[in-house]
Every structure is written in C-alpha cells, then in structure tokens.
Amino acid sequence: MDADLLIVNAAQLLTCASPGGPKRGAALADLGLIEDGAVACLEGRIVAVGRTAEVLAALDDPSAAHTVDATGKVVLPGFVDPHTHLVWAGDRADEFEQRIAGATYMQIMQAGGGIMRTVRATRAASLDELVAQTLPRLDAMLAHGTTTAEVKTGYGLDLDTELKMLDAIRLLDEEHPIDLVPTFMAAHAVPTEFRGRTDAYVDLVVNEMLPAVADLRYRVETPQGEYYVRAADFCDVFCEPGVFDLDQSRRILEAAKALGMGLKIHADEFEPIGGAMLAVALGAVSADHLVRTTDEQLAALAASPTIAVSLPGTPFGLGHHEYTRARRLIELGGALALATDLNPGTCWCESMQFIIALACRYLRLTPAEAINAATINAAHALGLGQYIGSLEVGKQADLLVLEVPDYRHLGYRFGGNLVETVIKRGQVV
Ligand code: NIG
C-alpha cells in the first residue's frame, strides 16, 4: 500500500468511527480510541488507521511518505462546525454593552437593531469588502481546528444581497482550506421595508428568492474537468415569535423542500413554538438551538433522523443561564451535534474548542461526548457523515494534532488553543 502522509506514534488517536450513522445514546461516549495510533493518507484520503506498528507494516515504503511524529500527542478528526453566520460586515459591540445594561436581544431587534443592523452594513459592503472582513474569521476557525463549516446567508434579506453573500461564500470556499457548506437563510429576519408585513416578505422568499437560489449553480474547474455545485445546499428559517411563526416557517421550508433543498431550522432559541416538531415532520437534516424545547418535542426529535444541534456559545454570549437539555436528549437516544453559531450578535466565537468547554459545563457532556458531537455527529448535521468527521479508511484526510497527551484537555482547558497542526485533505495547512 502507498501513502504520501503518515501521522505516527499518537499517544491517543481518536477515530470517532461510526459506520452506522450518527452516534446516539451511550455510543456518543465512544471515541474509538487507539493508543500509539497512526493514520496513513494518500491523495487527501485516509488509507489506513490503527496502531503505529500495524499501519507501518501495511505500507510498501513508509519512508516515501511525509511523516508527522505525534509522540505524546492526541490526533483526532478536524472539527466540523455545522451552524455559522460567518459572512457579515461590521460589528455590534455597542449592542453587547446595551444588553449588559439590561436590554434583551429581541428588544434590540424590534427597535431596528440586531440582525437588521448587520443587514444594513452587509448591504452597503462590496463583495470584496465582505470577503476581506470574513477572511480573518475563517483563519481563526482553521487555527482552532475547524476543517469544514456550514455558512448561512441572511444578512441580505433582499435577493441581490443574498446572492452577494452566496458569491462571498463561494469565493471564500475556493481560496481557503476550510470547506464551506452554504445555507440560504433569507428567513433570518423580516427586513425593515416589510415591517408589519411578514406574510408579504414570506411571499417574496417563497415566490422569488427561493426559486432563484435553488436553480443557481456555480461552475467549479479542476484539473480533472469542470462540474457544477449548488449555490445553496440547505434552507434555514428563524422560527421564533416576532420573527417567523410556525406557519410562516412551514411555508418557507416546504417550498425549499419542493425545490430539492435540504432543510435546517432555528428552533426554540427563546420560545418553544413547535419548530423542532416541524423539523421532524419535514425531515430536516438538523434542528438547531433547542434551548426551550418541550419534553414531548425532544422525544420526537430523538426518535427521528434529524440531528439536534446545540449552540451553547449563544446562551453564554447572551449571558443567559438556560442551555439545551442535552442529557435528556441523549437518554432518549437522540443524535446530538455541537456548533459555534458564529455571528456578530449573540456569539462571536470561532473556536469549537471553546464550544466543547461550554458543552462540558452547561450541557454536562463528557469531553468524549463533546468531541464526537463536534466531529462525526456534526458531519451528519450537514449530511456529510459518510465523507468527513471521523478517521476511517476512505474518508477525507482532515485531522488535527493536539499539543496535549490526553483528549480530556479539550473541555478541561478553555480560552486558548490546543491545536498544534491542522491537516486538510492530506495537506498540512
Ligand atoms: O442563531 N437567532 C438568529 N440568528 C443568530 C443570531 C444572528 C445575529 O444576531 O446576527 C443566532 O443566534
């Protein structure tokens, strides 16, 4: 067997292997840990995983491969961040200060600030400015170990600016090692020009924006030839009183589904109005936030294929004290994933390591559970569980070397960066 990249002697190699789908229940705690582990890669894919001696014995000429010595270190899959609002212009530092003084997120939004504030800045920015403002965030994500991320539109709220955001996502995906998965989210807020006419805005999204975006393809050129990719893989809705109610959310998601798009939903962040159940009913790939989800809806979600994505950085960022009831969901057999929710309002955090630290404390996940939720289950929250999120033969060679000898340092330590080396598609980046 040939390899062009070898990682050997890892004190702990976490495969996070889960051939049968996402990890549920007790399986969430199983990291597939191999002591003195090694991974061999060829042309960006994993070709062997096991103990160092076994992997070396399987290779025709181990000296032909670029070798990374991980003695005394942890090796694991790159983090997958399945919920971000990465692309935006400007910031909202002043709103953060207002919230400390007592204003709520929804009050600020209803007064024309919040998401709408970022919409104004994003509409005013050129494509180049938008890309330039976003790149440092993408660099920070990569440095902290994220190798694939979902990115939502939703700071345009008119067709031109939503398309500009999709263009920005595509350009960033092309020029940066992190793979980006685009989600169309014109239903992120009701723009000021539709104030009091939410149904009219829903009409616009359903009748004009969604058909335009669902049909849009970008051409990708590779040495092997050209192919076309969808401008947006998923459609997402902020299902919340005062934003889009359950019926409006259903209309948008049903229209997206009819156009062949995958579905996601912001559900139960502030009030439980049925978003989680809607996700289950429509076969959404994920339901996200789930802070206020009722027992009944948690049970329905747990029994469904829909992945529950918890975003503990958001309540933390808002200074709230209520988090996704992850232990209950796991007990019920649900599939839990973690994401940052990176955005300029509630959670400007690029680091999945910090999210793991929060999840251990406030969701009461063990470090092992949190790592699986941030890798293999997060990949499933993007429908990519067969290609990324674990160290298994045939998968993309996206992996991390941590500068620590024990995986539990993830979660235990916070505020810093334990990632020493990031490997994306078999390349040290
Ligand atoms: O997931 N809840 C809606 N959207 C984001 C916040 C976006 C913003 O405030 O800019 C969230 O928390």
Ligand code: FE
């Ligand atoms: Fe979000």
